[in-house]
Amino acid sequence: MIDGKAIASELRDRISSAVAVLKEDHGLIPGLAVVIVGEDAASQVYVRNKTRQTREAGMNSYEYKLPEDTSEGELLGEIDRLNNDSNVNGILVQLPLPEHIDESAIIAAISPEKDVDGFHAVNSGRLMIGENGALVPCTPQGCVILAKRHLGSDLSGKHVVVIGRSNIVGKPVAMLLLQENCTVTITHSKTRKLEEICKEADIVIAAVGRAKMVKADWIKPGATVIDVGINRTTNSDGRAKLVGDVDFEEAVEVAGGITPVPGGVGPMTIACLLRNTFKATCHQNNISGIDV
Known part of the structure; x- marks a missing residue:
């Protein structure tokens, strides 16, 4: 289990310490x-x-x-x-x-310079060319942090399959992982033989918005699975339930590491929003040397 709540809490603690230094x-x-x-x-x-x-x-x-x-x-x-x-x-x-x-x-x-969501075309362009100082969308940042916490800081050579090509998650997370020297395959609704492509992945990023679409037999044994999906479903007793794009109950038996829904990527998104706000403040005031 990759505990997004715990990792997000650690990041928020580092941000709080950095904010205190900035103030002092x-x-x-x-x-x-x-x-x-x-x-x-x-x-x-x-x-x-x-x-x-x-x-x-x-x-x-x-x-x-x-x-x-x-x-x-x-x-x-x-x-x-x-x-x-x-x-x-x-x-x-x-x-x-x-x-x-x-x-x-x-x-x-x-x-x-204030676009802490990282959605502005200027920030998207900066991310595309790998320019320092870009404000990067928060959920993709969180995905990469979670993957590195599980696999180590060097992701070089890992084959990543991203399911989904949105401007909010799929495309920016692919760009971030390219910067980490991964080999990245972006898949989508028109991709042929999607299951077979996923089986080749060392890391699967599921961000397609379809409940439990990714099954255990899509996943290479030992692969790392980052589930971005948040889908509202109903239990047999009629109660609402949140599930991801991955069939967690199946996939957890195969994956080497997997994020739960809820409690995985979600907490990282807000933590990375705070990180972006801190970075934006430093950039706007020409302050360097305080890392989070």
């Missing part, structure tokens, strides 16, 4: 602004967790709740204000947004 030596406290539009229940819970963990890390947390009928222009105005607020080092607009708002326009409006 430079008089700076990182500030994260989270903007949420509407009343989506899952988003509300997620934002509360982000706010709590931001404050626990010693950072300033700014939360902006806007009504469902907020116009795209009004939201763009709010982002412009936060872009120009020196107390705000990171900006996150909680997705999904109401249908009348163009998500791509909102992401593009966030300053790349």
